[in-house]
Amino acid sequence: MTKTELQVMSQGEAAYHRLYEAIRSGDFRPGDRLREIEVAKRLDLSRTPVREALRKLESDGIVEHRPRLGAVIRTLTPSEVVELYEMRLVLERTAAQMAAKHANDAEIDLLNDLNDQIAALGDDTQQAAALNQDFHHRIYLASRNRFLLASARGLNNALMLLGPTTLDDETRIKTVSAQHARIIEAIRAGDQTAAGDAAEAHLQTSLRHRLKGLDR
Template identity: 65%
Template sequence: MKESSKSSGEAAYGALLDAIHSGEFRPGDRLREESVAERLRLSRTPVREALRRLEAEGVVEHRPRVGAVIRKLSQREIVELYEMRVVLERTAAAMAAKHGAEAEFDALSDLNEAIRAERTHPARAAEINQRFHLGLYHAGRNRFLMDAARALNNSLILLGPTTFTDQARIDQVTAQHTDIVAALRARDSDAASAAAETHLQTSLRHRLRAWDA
């Protein structure tokens, strides 16, 4: 495969992932090759490659007489996904409390304030929230933990639209983030781990309510 073809395929893959992340394409949506290419202003060949890659990664599934569809998680799968998030983020928080730099904790606090500032813009608040959680993993200083988090990342985009649909929800999220950062600054691994789990259990409850709606 030529380098230009590889670059086009990577661009299409990245553009599709971004569109799913942003909610432009949602779980359950049909992805017709021609319409996706037109919408993303790309040619059909790299879009076809990107769809195959996303299918191999479990983000897209092929349905008879329908074609490529963004996979929608079942309630059980959502619970299982959050079970894994709890395992990983409890560990990340505990490691960050031991190994993280004060500057990284400052950055997490700044991101949390940025989420609070976007209380009337759910999509932007959700994007900053993703950066907060990524920053927590980075502060943990463990490349294998980061690899595990990246492997889980594509499954997270199958959760669908953000639950940051009202200001009270964002207030809850930022308050829990504050608890996590306070435990990190205190270098209290147990408290940081527990705060991370409490945060994710709350997120799971909101996800399941949205799934039932």
């Protein structure tokens, strides 16, 4: 492989990661058309690595090619949203149960701190969404199961396609933080059944809120 090829590969990989993060953070949303020249300008990149990044995102199932439109970020159907939440429910219930068995005091205190930050945000939905992702990731880490964590990572691409966060107002943020508190309480008590039940109730509420949003 030549030096030039290595440089192009490096630029393509960098473009992929920057575009991936832009989609994950909501700068680009499901249904958005990704024109090479516009993406390149917005991310301050040249078109060749952007083209490579789009191909990789298509292979990841994040982007699809539509006739007369080109590259478009995939939009999940309502049935796909339900299927995704069903899978999340299985994984997150298990993660909460295992965290109740394995989490140490420092990990539980961190969960509590993250949740306090979420509760204090008011209507800052973007920051609440970021902290919410961290909160759930920390539960997976506390489960002490690398295979469970790998399975959760496998859902990341699909989760990006859900679109805007369901933490869309102060009331919703308060509901989520209250549900988080019940999960934390069960984990701290070492009650695996209660932790799993609390995690499942939390995901069911989130799914109902998500489906209401799709109907608007």
